[in-house]
Amino acid sequence: MRKLLISATWFLFILIIIFPISFIVTGAFEEGWSGFIEALTRPEALHAMKISLYIVVVVTIFNVGLGILFSLELVRGNWLARWVKPVINAIIDLPFAVSPVIGGFMIILLYGPETVLGIFFASFGVDIVFALPGMILATMFVTFPFVVREVVPVLEEIGEDVEEASRTLGASKWRTFRQVTWPSIQWPVVYGAVLTIARSLGEFGAVLVVSGNIINQTQTVTTLVYQDADYFNVVGANSLALILCLISIVTLLVLDGLKRRQEVLRSEHSSEGSV
Amino acid sequence: MNIQVKDLYKNFGDFQAIKGVDFSIEEGKLVGLLGPSGGGKTSILRMLAGLEEPSSGQVILNGKVANGLTVQEREIGFVFQNYALFKHMTVFENVAYGLKVKKVDKARIKQRVEELLELMGLAQTINKYPHQLSGGQKQRVAFARALAPKPKLLLLDEPFAAIDAKVRKDLRLWLRNVISEFGITTIFVTHDQDEAIEVADELLIINSGKVEQQGTPWDIYHRPASRFVAEFLGNSNQLISPVTLKGFEILQKYQDGQEWKENSSVFIRPEWIEIRPLDVSYQKNAGETAEVTHVHFRGDAWYIELQLADLKLFTSLSINAPRYQVGDQVNLLIHKLSIFSDVGNEIAGNSLLNVSLSYHI
Ligand SMILES: Nc1ncnc2c1ncn2[C@@H]1O[C@H](COP(=O)(O)OP(=O)(O)OP(=O)(O)O)[C@@H](O)[C@H]1O
């Protein structure tokens, strides 16, 4: 029985992880190293990487900043009525619950060229939909919960007392945040940021809808893989997929390291009085 | 710092936590806020500190209305019930925090922190982190941290609640000494009446959002202003139904058939009850014969229950006093009792005790 379970586990592991990865690797190197390098250095690939990088950087910066502010207001803000907080708490998870494609459509419906908002922004020469801003918005929508979900429970756990203590000692709000709150939430923030990076890089549905997938303009690495595969460009699709795959593996390792670090920190704090 | 609180109210949503509180505290006093859980002690303290905004009313610090002042501007030290130490800072950094905020120079900070930690008996822990300290040590760090920037008022919310009974007793006497040494006006909250009576110069009894009584512990204990205070402070015998007690004809005034007149309560403190041998000669008639029904050793005293006709009373007796057994008949002398009613409160003495000796040979 035990043996059967172990073999079943291995079978699944090989079937859904090892097998596809080796397929990607063989695909990527079908035409050897030069084919691989060439696939990665095609103009459209380089452009897609640039777009993906923009999105990841901007989205991560915004979502970390907004995520921290949002979490602070949600947990500490006393202008929010009591019953509002659980509602907001539920709404934060909305991007997890709805399909990213729907998120993308919402942005088109809100900011499309014929909408009030779309016309408003267009009057400043800014296109939202089928352009980078829309893609960033769509990715922000999809990844917004990550930082908030990591930070909110920690803020709730540490309580307001230490921050109040800091204020009674004369510290300004900003100093209190920097010296008292931040050290407690820094690892959760980093953890949330890494998840945001990973997800922004891999986001497909929402971005595809919003971007229109215009080559050399609004194409990300992920949507380029889709296009390559569609055009039977095996080497192209697999080379880029391999790079995404490697980045994901590195991300997972970083996450694992962070998690371990947090656990060490937590156990240090819970072993009170043992020294 | 002089403190004056005028007509203070605090609502949390529909709930009225503080309902019109007035009191004033003189500079240098050590004041205990005592009262049952949920009475509003923490809320009052937080409004003094500026951590909570009053719904209406005034907080006046040193003669100036402080309502608009921020927490930072008030320069009030606050010690939280769970200490609220900065867990990623060492003991030194914790205590130095308020001084760094004030931009005191490094050498002065070092000197002051070391001085304080020495005084607190924490010199050994200077480089430790909070999670490496015992409860009592954390408490003292929190205390040192609050004192370091020389606040004008120190507020302590149940400072000893999380510390075990023995350490607590030492700590509160020590705290008393430190505070009187610094001469800083201090208000502390407690549930524990022994603690309040032992430590405070003055007590404020808080119940359901109101001040029941303010005064010295002695005054409040001996002259409670309300039924609530009498019931809350110290253990008392409360007489449930009307009785006639020898020497207390006055009780008739408060009776109405089988009931006390509405809103009348009668209390007898255990120390107002004296147990004497049945054959006592001195003022024997002022007492009544009662039977010992229960004797229990309390460590520093005997706890004794007695049956006097229909009435069950308890008192305590020094362990050096003559011992009584269950079933012994004794002469029970009630010196005083306190009565609270709508028409006024009074403490009545035993009328037979005042008559001259010759009256009863
Ligand atoms: N932030 C708040 N929101 C709503 N109600 C509150 C809040 N803070 C206090 N209360 C309520 O106000 C009342 C007084 O609370 P407070 O904490 O001042 O009592 P306390 O005397 O300090 O009690 P304890 O001895 O248990 O600490 C309580 O009924 C409490 O539930």
Ligand SMILES: [Mg+2]
């Ligand atoms: Mg309290």
